[in-house]
Amino acid sequence: xxxxxxxxxxxxxxxxxxxxxxxxxxxxxxxxxxxxxxxxxxxxxxxxxxxxxxxxxxxxxxxxxxxxxxxxxxxxxxxxxxxxxxxxxxxxxxxxxxxxxxxxxxxxxxxxxxxxxxxxxxxxxxxxxxxxxxxxxxxxxxxxxxxxxxxxxxxxxxxxxxxxxxxxxxxxxxxxxxxxxxxxxxxxxxxxxxxxxxxxxxxxxxxxxxxxxxxxxxxxxxxxxxxxxxxxxxxxxxxxxxxxxxxxxxxxxxxxxxxxxxxxxxxxxxxxxxxxxxxxxxxxxxxxxxxxxxxxxxxxxxxxxxxxxxxxxxxxxxxxxxxxxxxxxxxxxxxxxxxxxxxxxxxxxxx
Ligand code: ADP
Ligand code: GN1
Ligand code: MG
Numbered sequence: 543x544x545x546x547x548x549x550x551x552x553x554x555x556x557x558x559x560x561x562x563x564x565x566x567x568x569x570x571x572x573x574x575x576x577x578x579x580x581x582x583x584x585x586x587x588x589x590x591x592x593x594x595x596x597x598x599x600x601x602x603x604x605x606x607x608x609x610x611x612x613x614x615x616x617x618x619x620x621x622x623x624x625x626x627x628x629x630x631x632x633x634x635x636x637x638x639x640x641x642x643x644x645x646x647x648x649x650x651x652x653x654x655x656x657x658x659x660x661x662x663x664x665x666x667x668x669x670x671x672x673x674x675x676x677x678x679x680x681x682x683x684x685x686x687x688x689x690x691x692x693x694x695x696x697x698x699x700x701x702x703x704x705x706x707x708x709x710x711x712x713x714x715x716x717x718x719x720x721x722x723x724x725x726x727x728x729x730x731x732x733x734x735x736x737x738x739x740x741x742x743x744x745x746x747x748x749x750x751x752x753x754x755x756x757x758x759x760x761x762x763x764x765x766x767x768x769x770x771x772x773x774x775x776x777x778x779x780x781x782x783x784x785x786x787x788x789x790x791x792x793x794x795x796x797x798x799x800x801x802x803x804x805x806x807x808x809x810x811x812x813x814x815x816x817x818x819x820x821x822x823x824x825x826x827x828x829x830x831x832x833x834x835x836x837x838x839x840x841x842x843x844x845x846x847x848x849x850x851x852x853x854x855x856x857x858x859x860x861x862x863x864x865x866x867x868x869x870x871x872x873x874x875x876x877x878x879x880x881x882x883x884x885x886x887x888x889x890x891x892x893x
Contacts, residue, residue: 543571543583546639549624549631553579564652564752565768566857572644580644581622585637586630589856591770594638596683598630601769604744607677608670616645616755616764648755648764653793659761660788660808661815663754666763667746667780668819674744674772675822682744682773689747689771690779692841693729696721699844702851710851714866720873721844728840731833735776740827745775749784777820777827778834785812786839790875795867802874804882809835810889817893828893832886836879843872 543559554575562572562582569585591597601621608618621629622641630640654660688694703711703718711718734740746753746766753768787794789808792801813831817823849856850865859865879886 543585546585546631546633546637547573547583547641549626549639550581550583550622550641551625552581552622552641553577559583563650567770573641580646582642582644584640584642586640586770588637591685593683593685594630597685597770598638598640600682600685600772602629603681604674604677604769604772608673611673615643616648616757618765619643619645619767619769642767645755645765645767647758649758649761650752650755650767652752654751654788654808657808657811659756660751661811662756662761662763663751663784663788664812664815665819666754666766667749667784668816668821669763670746670766671743671777671780671820672822677744679742679744679774684773685771689773690775690838690841691732692837693725693732695841695844695848696725696728699848702848706851708851708853714847714850714869717843717847717866717869717873720876721840721847724840724876727833728837731776731778731830731837734826734830740776740778740830741824742774743777744772745777745780747771747773747775747779747783749780749787751784751788776830776834777823778830779838780834781812781816781831782834782836782838783842784816785809785835786842786872786875788812789835790871792871794871795864796871797867799870799874802871802878804835804875804878804886806882806885806889809886813889813893817890828890831890832879832883835886836876839872839875839879843869843876846872 547556554577557574557576559571559573563570567587567590571583573581573583586594605619620643624631630638632638748771755765757764789805791803791805796802846865846869
């Protein structure tokens, strides 16, 4: 870490560098310098990202574009340049590092402390999508190919089942059956994407509440972070992923499934914030938002289970069943959404 930091143009000398945040993908550190300045240092995940220079190209372009639209320094991420004049550093071991200005006087939540916090996150992601509407989407690379291509996620899931390399399949038969039973419905968004029924937009694709910063004092939306998966996608992905994480009544890795439900009140809050903040969504796009929630929840459950079967090399885990616990909360949420389906549709219709 110290060696990597030497390559960045920091204000002052680093005094400390400690693990930070609860992201599942990159290694993130909070750095403090002798000038009292804070930075975020990240080592990017090579398990997740096959083309890190391309990914960084996306982030450079998107942050420059967004920063030109705003005068508020805290409304968008800022990359810190390296001493070589680039925005990332590749070390001798082949690891990639980047540094962002730390967004000061902000908070990042793992769960909404009030409906208003969740509403603010909906504004942040809706505005992000709206502000990128005139961004030249064809200049972005696909940082993870087929990221939300759910049928392709099923294909990878089947490979993991067949290989069963950790001999864990015997523990997860009910979860596998649950997922396979819903394959047709889970593929509908992808079909609509391919047929052109739904427009491609520049979307964030990883809209968890902890990928948004709120102002620590006013608790208003400040900034969307974690831009690694910003690329062309469907608006239903961004709505859906935010709902599956933020409108759940429990944490993503809650073991007591009786505590895991979809809060219709929080769902409604998100609908109220997100749709107007995006602006200009087609009727069809709005209509598919509940399906986005269900599809993203199912897809995440399947991705956690795939990683469990493959030996936990994609997500950070704290204990051997961590991915399985995460999978189970997602499947519980899907069941609950099925119970509440007509209300979910109704809320979107009467928005
Ligand atoms: P991951 O891809 O692993 O989720 P993130 O980019 O989301 O990594 O960063 C992990 C966490 O670090 C975030 O949830 C947030 O708490 C914190 N973080 C990231 N960037 C910043 C920043 N520029 N300022 C303040 N906190 C940040
Ligand atoms: C990862 O990076 P993070 O922790 O914000 C993952 C998302 C998943 C999420 C599940 C690049 O998000 O796709 O939905 O975990 N990001 C990537 O919590 O795979
Ligand atoms: Mg993150």
